[in-house]
Amino acid sequence: MRDDESVPTGKQSPFTQLDFQLVLLRRMADHNPGPVEDARRRLGVSLADMREANRRWQAMVRSPRSRPALSRYRSVLGEPESRTPRRIGDLDCEAWRWPVPLWPDLRFEVLTAAGGAVWNEWLVRAPGAEPPALHTVEDLTPWSCTVDEATRAFAPARPLEGSAPTRWGLAFTAPDASGVRREVVAEFTWGLLQRTEVSGPRP
Incomplete structure (x- = not known):
């Protein structure tokens, strides 16, 4: 075949x-x-x-008969590995997480509000898993980090509108291996880094 x-x-x-x-x-x-x-x-x-x-x-x-997003994930992925209350600003929500065998150090996370409405769906680092060492542009290799990890490592990062519902972008500055600060646009799919565009050096 x-x-x-x-x-x-x-x-x-x-x-x-x-x-x-x-x-x-x-x-x-x-x-x-x-x-x-x-x-x-x-x-x-x-x-x-x-x-x-x-x-x-x-x-x-x-499908017009589609079940709610949270029910769909539960049907496909089973019961979540964890359900954690979370407060974002003035809003209370719950983070549901499932293991993803293809990426053992990651979890698929769904943020859901009261009533089951889904606010966000992406990959995050698993609790207890070693986070990536992100110090320079060269560390930003495909699949190396998640949106929140890049945001923390290269703060302040500016969110960019993605080209599709499952895509996100971040704009920030980061040093290259020689220490020169560069302008970086990072693109993520399902919360996982896919590619970067590096320009500069920053004025």
């Missing part, structure tokens, strides 16, 4: 945690096809499998 082929089945299988990981990878493939290809092969799935998982996910999200 060719790598881009999958075996057709008469009955559609349940949407699983593996399928959800393929959805995450599909969005990242626009920026980082190389790492995504490596990850896809580690998971033992074809290109067709990844496309089909994304098609099914989009169909679920856009």
Whole structure:
């Protein structure tokens, strides 16, 4: 069987945690096809499998009969590993987190308000996992850090509007290996760094 082929089945299988990981990878493939290809092969799935998982996910999200986002995540990923109360400004919410086998040091986090409304969905560092050492531009390699880690390491960082609902951007200054401060625009998908554009030096 060719790598881009999958075996057709008469009955559609349940949407699983593996399928959800393929959805995450599909969005990242626009920026980082190389790492995504490596990850896809580690998971033992074809290109067709990844496309089909994304098609099914989009169909679920856009269906007029779609269940609420939090219920959808719970159905696909099971019960969360943790549920933590959190206060953001004047708003109370709860952070639900699930493990993501493809990235053992990360968790998929959903911030939800009272009534189950979802405010945010992205990857964050797992509790107790060693955070990346972010000191220079050279440390900002694909998949090396999350939005909040880059924000803290290179404060003050200015949020930028992403090109899609699952994408975020940050603008900040950071030193290069020689100590020269550079202007940096970092792009994230599902909260994980995908690429940076570096210019400068800063005036």
